[in-house]
Amino acid sequence: RKIYHYPSIGSTNDEAKKLAQNGAPHGTLVIAEEQTGGKGRLGRRWVSPPRKGIWLSIILRPSLEPYQAPRITMTCAVAAAKAIRKVTGIDCRIKWPNDLLVKGKKVAGILTEMSADMDSINFVVTGIGINVNNTNFPKEIIETATSLKLASGKNVDRLKILTEFLSQFEVVYRCLEDGEFGKVLEEWRQLSCNLGKRVRIIGRNYELEGLALDVDGNGALLVKTNEGTVERVLSGDVSLRE
């Protein structure tokens, strides 16, 4: 499989989308030592200093319906959480919908972008940024961000995290393609830090508080509100507060 590796690039997601538009095959990996325009969800930026973390995107051509695309983010989250736990022993958890946390602070984020029409996916680009050896963050995120180094007190080998992530991703992704997404979902539940806890969800034009009961097979969070109803919240619409 083809790997594109850049010393410095704007955003690996943007590059991967360009390559995918030009026909790059399923499984193509785009990785950079540094991103000068790293993107997060909701138009935020993703700080991606040289050689401090893993900034990569994978081009996928899944046999899924567009509404099932959140499964890709869940797959990526499970693979990354397992890789981090295995290599470092750190208790890394998934925060719905797309973050990885260590001791309540964000250590990695996932940005999945898709090109699709009404009923079929053309391609998906799933991008992940993992803060590995960062030791300082801009002041806007200093309270909420962490790295594997800050969490473990020692330097972490980026290559070990990368290779473990890629091999986990292959295994978990195969489940998804083989009709065994139930297994991925179960692992996601085990690794989640939200389920069984109270959550506050801030949507574009609503706010909702309640108990996070479960996540469903298409990535929606099921929340039991104080009024006793169960709401199905799609990740596209919200940000989450504790």
Ligand code: BTN
């Ligand atoms: C988020 O937490 O909001 C998502 C962050 C995603 C960051 C990764 S780094 C590699 C890829 N390229 C980007 O521009 N963003 C993603």
